[in-house]
Every structure is written in C-alpha cells, then in structure tokens.
Amino acid sequence: MKKKIVALLLCTVLAVSVTGCANNKDKNGESVHEGTENVGGTETSKPSASIEYDAKEYVTLGNYEGLEVTLDQDYEVDDKTVADYVNDNVIVNYPYYKDLDKTVVEKGDFADIDYSGTRDGEKFDGGTAEGSILEIGNAGFIDGFEDGVVGMKVGEEKDLNLTFPEDYQNNPDLAGVDVVFHVKVNRIVEKQDMSYDKLTDEYVTYLSEKTGMSYTTAEDMIKDIRSYLESASASSKNSAIRASVLSQLLENCSVEEMPDELLDAKLAEALKQYETYYCQDGSKLEDYVEQKMGTTYDEFLAQVTSEVEQDTKIQLILEAIAQEKEVTYEEEDFEIYINNLVANNGYEKNEDLYLTYADNVEDGEAHLRKIYVCNLALQSIMDDAKVTVEESTESNTEAVDNTEAVGGTES
Secondary structure, X not given: OOOOXXXXXXXXXXXXXXXXXXXXXXXXXXXXXXXXOOEOOEOOOOOHHHOOOOHHHOEEOOOOXXXXXXXXXXXXXXXXXXXXXXXXXXXXXXXXXXXXXXOEOOOOXXXXXXXXXXXXXXXXXXXXXXXXXXXXXXXXXXXXXXXXXXXXXXXXXXXXEEEOOOOOOXXXXXXXXXXXXEEEEEEEEEEOOOOHHHOOHHHHHHHHHHHOOOOOOHHHHHHXXXXXXXXXXXXXXXXXXXXXXXXXXXXXXXXXXXXXXXXXXXXXXXXXXXXXXXXXXXXXXXXXXXXXXOOOHHHHHHHHHHHHHHHHHHHHHHHHHHHHHOOOOOHHHHHHXXXXXXXXXXXXXXXXXXXXXXXXXXXXXXXXXXXXXXXXXXXXXXXXXXXXXXXXXXXXXXXXXXXXXXXXXXX
C-alpha cells in the first residue's frame, strides 16, 4: 500500500461518550471501575453502564426536527486549497536542494553536514544529527559553529570547541557549558525555488526519498493530497453541523433531573480515568492537577463535573429521541461500529473495549449499544437539518482540521 504524505481520516462513524475515551485498565491490567467510591468526593456502588432507567421520564423533548444550521464557511476544497496546503505544509517542511560541484564551504552556502555534540565526553540530547542542511551565516547554530564550518572541504571532519550562551533557552542545562561538536561535511547544495505551480516529478521523487513515501509523479501526490483535504474538510463540516445540532438540542429540550446514581457514577469513572492516565506512578490526581495543570483541584473538579453533566444530559436527550423515533439497527452495522472503535483506539479485541465501560463484558456491550442508538438518533437529526452557509471571505484551508464535537461525541 502506498505511504501517504498525509494521514487519511478513518471512518466518520460517531464515537462514544467522553467518559469512555480511555482504556480503563491500571498498570497491572485490572479494571479500574471496581472500587470507584469516594473519587473526587463522589460515591457510587456500580458502574454507569449497569444503571437502569427510562430516559423519557427525565427529559422533556422540544423541537428537534428540521433544525436550522448556519455554517461560516462552505468547506469546499478547490485548487487554491490544495495549492496552499502544498506550499505551507509540504514544501516548507521539505525544501528542495540540489548538489553543487563546490568542494569548499563558504559563507552563504547550504552545507549538508553530520554533527555530534558531547559534554565532558558524553553526548547530550539534541546535539546529534545526520544529513542536516545548514545555511552558513544564517545564525542557525550557536556562535562559532558556522564559522567553524567555513573553509571545510567536502568529506572533511573536525572538532569544534564551543560554549553555549549563558542565556540559552532551548536547554537550560547547557547554558554557559563548554562542549565539543564533531562535524563532517557531506556535500554543498543549492536550495531550489519550489512552489505548487513549479512542482515537478523530480521534486516528488526527491520528497519520497526523504520521507520514505512512494510517490513518483506530481500528479500522483496532488491527487492524494486533494483526497486527504476533501476527507478532512468533510469531517470538519460534519463536526460543525453536529456541534450546532447538539447545542440546539440542549436549548430546545430540558432535563429536569438525572437518574439516581447516574451522574455520580459517570463522574467517578471520569475522574478514575484521569487518575489512571496521569498517575501511573501511584501519585494522587489532586497533586498532579495542582502541580502540572496550573489550577486548583477544586477548579479542576468543577470543570470535569460540568462536562460530565452536559455529556449526561445530551445522552438522556438522545435516548429519549431514539425512543420516540423508534430507532433500530441491524446487528451487522453495530458490529462494524464496534470493529472501528476497536481498531481506531488500539484495543486487541472487542472484549477489551467493552471492559472500558463496565466490570464485565455484558454490561460494557449493553452500554455501547445504548450509545450507538444515541448516535443513530443524532445522525438522523443532522441529516434532517437545514444547512446554509454564510458569506465568508475566510480561506477554505481553515476548514481542514480535526475538530472535536461538543457533548461527548467525536469523530
């Protein structure tokens, strides 16, 4: 299979709620749902997946059919979109150089060099590279490095005894430190004037050699990039529509109260997942939040609680709509949905995914079936929405991103 210059987006199926985005296993492979009592001040005796309730008893449905959605851009991919991407993301990152017949490095040259930096005889991080293109005189390296390369011959090697600046910011441990760089000049090259309008098969072959891809023609590469941009733009458009629909559902429908234990269970699970992800060394989540996140634990807990509460409201609204619309599905479609989640999130088998949401496979599968129905209901509302586009002067390139939707669904 051809290696891509851009990662094509996978399926656009709607995913699961935000409280189930992590693999709930501890470092010993045990489920972390068991024993979620007293996490962040919440207390629950069972996982949210096993709590039974009738969503329509908690939700008052308002208008959800024929919603009007206004987008601020058309998300179309035209030739300018493709050209801008090539210029700003491909050529900038992979400039084109050709060998020169010169044998001695002069100021203003582009030199292909290998270098290895040592401190007291030991290599330090970031001090070694092979095939690095250095513009001599551009002040890309610390003082003395480029001057030391001037006059070297192609194939020559030498040691440069240098000192990092006292105010060196990239690695404070090296500030003011004496080091030795062993340098070898591989060749002297000339930077070529390249842009989308000047793309050649020769440049594409050069690019493929640099990146390990298999493009041989400019047409082949452009076609692939256009395909990626169209896929990414379609995903961004879908996310924008979804975000607007979810926002309107929250405005038009009301959730007066939550099923007993449901919100606490979801909050405890969310906090446990944060703890599992960030505190693998056995530290406390409170300590991590205050030391690494730059906020107090109370503020963090309030934010997580707010997000979980909104996520739960949306789930209840969509469950109620699914009941009213009598949403059903084919078993084959659910299996495709599960297979995509397993493949895209690094699970080895379906059971591992199910155990992310409950202490047993049966409850985990039941939870995902519920979420799948919610997403089917949401998709039907999105399909029925009346979508218009505002006049905008913004570039279409802004349409290409991986925007996550609100309310716990993401692409």
